[in-house]
Amino acid sequence: MPKETNRKMATVAMLVATFLVAIDVTVVSTAMPKIVADLSGLKLISWVFAIYTLTTSVTTPIYGKLADLFGRKIIFIIGVILFVLGSMLSGAAHTMAQLIWFRAFQGIGAGAVMPVTFTIIGDLFPGEQRARMQGVFSSIWGIAGLLGPLVGGFFVDHISWRWIFYINLPVGLVSLILITLFFHETLGERKSRKIDYFGAITFTIGISSLLYALLNGGSKYAWNSAPIYTLFAVAIIFIILFAILETKVTEPMLPPSLFKKPIILTSNLMVFLSSGVLIGVNVYLPMWIQTILGHSATSSGLTLMPMSIAWPLGATFAGRYMYKIGSKTTAVIGAVLIALGSTWLLALSLNSPYWYFVGIMIVIGLGMGYSTTPATVLVQSAVGWQMRGAATASNTFMRSVGQTVGVAVYGTIFNNTIVTYGEKVSGGKMSGESISGILNSNAAVSKLQPAVLEIIQKTLAHTLHNVFVLSFIIGLATLVVTLFLPSHAKVLEQQKQTKPSH
Known part of the structure; x- marks a missing residue:
């Protein structure tokens, strides 16, 4: 007889792995000044984060499908091993270039950990318990x-x-030992376990080209430059080729049938949009606090802390009451809070008090918790065991792409407005490039003459307002899309039609 899974210990293994990946981003951010001092390569600093995001995003759907084909356990173990190996290599890096390559390797491991973790939780726990565990x-x-x-x-x-x-x-190692000893699964019989190699290759080339273009457009390369045009052309060609291939193979990496389900389509679009609001707030609110309000870098960083508290609170409440008030109602509450928070962003002015920023982070954090929990549960509920990995990975992937696209669009608005409005508000006394240069140097801002500082603050306030206008529009779009989620009764009926978890 096959061994039975110890749900408690398997869950602990998942929690440890999630913490391992989750803490990586904030830990590395804190250490970057020291890393740059030791390894040099200040110009490459953004790539330490960007390459990790890119490789994680690209590999997430691939691992999701592999988990459906070969089981969650082996793919999870491979992901953790790759992540740990990448971590060890990163710690041993002697140049910034080495660190970037090793972070790419680390991201390949992270691409397996997150979607497979949520998939395992979807397997281990039925509907209401699943919502609470999320x-x-x-x-x-x-x-x-x-x-x-x-x-x-x-x-x-x-x-x-x-x-x-x-x-x-x-x-x-703790996570690996626990999952090896206490998680056991019975794989459903399949006539074939063919890996969609061509699908994985075309997807990787297409999405990598797209994300690379979005991450570099407007910074390393101009948006109207040949490299960006080439990258977008490659992305379009290979994504179309990927879409065609997925309709031809027996075991598609991203089954086209997933996107025919309104629950999955709407949930994925919802997290894509809400992630766009999230990245705008996380990147640009600290900039306002530091440059316009004159607070320290530590203080501006602490502004993000209320979201770190509000998000899990919102997610906990959503998981606890989702099956009582309805999954759609829960998601709509989250979308309303996100829309309200993005509306509050429009009210920011040069005289706005500090508590405004804390309030915005709390409101949007609660909204993210209330919206993302039902989105994950609904996606998993819409399919059976053999497609749950791919479905969960599609949701995780859309969050990553939402943030990447958000960063690119916000960055374009920010850079263009700084140049045009900066020259206008200074009466031609300062060029847009010089204002942008000052904003890139926090040390320089504190030493500016009052008249110059006023120009900088007015320019930045107007620029960030334009950025927040887009956040507001995306926030409203998130609410509109959420209203199209299927009703709770329809979701429960869908669950009855799916096979029970293994």
Whole structure:
């Protein structure tokens, strides 16, 4: 007889793995000044984060399908091993270029951990319990957001920045031991377990080209430059080729049938849009606080903390009451809060008090918790075991792409407005490029003459207002899309039609 899974210990293994990946972003952010000082390569600093995001996003759907074909356990173990290996290599890096390559490797591992973790939770727990567990796992991201800067600061100040990567080894081993000993699954029989190699290759080339163009457009390359045009052309060609291939193969990497289900289509579009609001707030609110209000970098960073508390709270409440008030109602509450928070962004002015920013982070954080939990549960409920990995991965992937597209669009608006409005408000005394240069140097802002500082602050306030107008539009779009989610009764009927979890 096959061994039975110890749900409690398997869940602990998932929680440890989630914490491992979640804390990585905040820990690395805290340590970057010291890393740059040791390895040099300041111009490459953004790629330490961008390459990790790119490889994670591209591999997520691939791992989701592999988990459906070969089981969750083996794919999860492979993901954790790759993540830990990438961490060890990153800790041993001697140049910034090496660190970037090793972070890419680390991201390949992370691409498996998150979607497979949520898929396993979907397998282990039925509907209402599943919703509650999604809330618990969302809280891990909040805890990681709070502990990350503290852990990163401790290692940098008292040991070495390299230990922010090395510490992943013992933590990863704990997760691997627990999942090996306590999680057991019975794979459903399949006539074939063919890997969609051509689908994976065309998807990787197409999405990598798209994300690379979005990450570099307007910064490394002008949007109307040959490299960007080439990247978009490659992206379009290979994504179309991928879509055609998926209709021809027996085991498609992203089954086209997934996108014919209104629940999955609407949920994925919802998280894509809400992630666009999220990245705008996380990137640009601290900039307002630091440059316009004159607060320290630490203070501006702490502004993000209320979201780290509000999000898991929202996710916990959503998971607890979703099956009482309805999944659609829960998601709509989240979308309303996101829309209200993005509306509040429009009210910001040069005289806005600090508590406005804390309030905005709390409202949007609660909204994200209330909307993302039902989105994940609904996507998993719409399919049976053999497609749950791919469905969950599609949802995770759309969140990543939403943030990447958001960063690109916001960045374009920001850079263009700084140049045009900066020259206008200064009466031609300062060029847009000089204003942009000052904003890129926090040290320079504190030493500016009052007249110049006023120009900088007015320019930045107007620029960020334009950015927040787009956030407001995306927030409203999130609400509109959420209203099209199927009703709770229809979702329950869908669940009855799907096979029980293994």
